[in-house]
Amino acid sequence: MDAIPANSSSVVQTATARVHEVIKKRILNGHYQANEYLRETSVASELNVSRTPVREALRELVSEGWLEAIPHRGARVVAWTAKDAREVFELRLVLEPLAVRLASTQISKSCFKSLEILATQMESLTEQVDTNTESRSDIASLNHEFHRTLILASNNQRLANLLENVVRTSVIHRNFGNYDLANLRRSMRHHREILEAIAAGSPEWAENVMRAHLLAAQALHVPHTNTPSG
Template sequence: MAGKLKSIRLDNYKPLREIVFEALREAIITGELKPGERLMEVQLAEEMGVSRTPVREAIRKLELEGLVVMIPRRGAYVSGLSLKDAADVFEVRQSLEGLAAALAAERITDEELESLERILVEISEAAEKDDVDTVIKKDSEFHQILFKATRNDRLVQIINNLKEQIDRFRLQSFTNRARVRSLLEEHKKIVEAISDRNVELAKKLAEEHIERVENNVMNILRKQMDFEEELSC
């Protein structure tokens, strides 16, 4: 774990505990802190240039979000990405995103449609440059605009409660350039259905999109587990 985290910048308007929390969460989501890795308060505090208190508070909050597990007498560890975890998240996500696309087809504004189309262009440009960070960022923006277009605050809240788990799997989805192109085409079809106000088609395409993402992620996780099992033999 040594040397993975940068020193915290204190010229930020947010409370220190929130800055530390966001830094640790980002490190987990991007894979800098890997599943099964132990989180040692003293070492993390030294790397980030802060006291142990905000680190301890951040770890507790990460535990509540399911990104960290506390093992009695052993300490805090980055939670693993099990096949069961992935299946559970995608099962919920498929239903929620299908509903979101259907509602967006009924309620989206012209400005929001333009935003979705612009983001698709930005994703395409980033993909051509193999700029994975931008692709992931823009994909997240795409879905947030889509959720906002539902005009259903409770639905948005429920989806955002899964955001950290979804973001971890989003990173897995963009490890293959061919898959990025497929994702882009799937997004385009969803936007076309929403633009045509075709509620049923938008719902169907969104659900199929999430199912393909799930299949891709599950295959990646299985390969990782097989590789880790070989190393342990």
């Protein structure tokens, strides 16, 4: 029963923000399951706050797509369907390439440097997947950071917000668990090639590698098994 830390650090946070965070975590780790109703009073008493901050947190989570509001029934954890996965992928496939294209014309030197460092770290971790059991999840977080950095470099705050909200809700399911070494290496080559395209001053190249990057990842989750020689 994880109670809210009264003052986990010197940073003062509002109760609403803490409740928001806790609920999001609980959705991600499965404490709240799909289609489960979150009643204001229950959450409030569990987290030792009043209903007010809970109400506000729930509304925020609804607008972010984590919950859906059922009038006079409460907020329900959204169930992730195949359609949701399709919708998010369709959006990602146009938004992330856009971000890379925009970023490639105006990225700062320091930002590009951090991307190179992230790529290098992921590459070295990739070669340790057989011996280091932690490396897959480490790659996942570095990968997330890589994409996030790239998106922020697009200099389009709305785009960044959209991707944050749209993609984050789907992150539950995506990690590198079912990537074999070959696919991992291709993924890492994509990262490197995006940086090469940016360095070469070719937004179109960068954009298309990103599309390939996303489509390759998608193909792993939805195996089509269409071998031409078959």
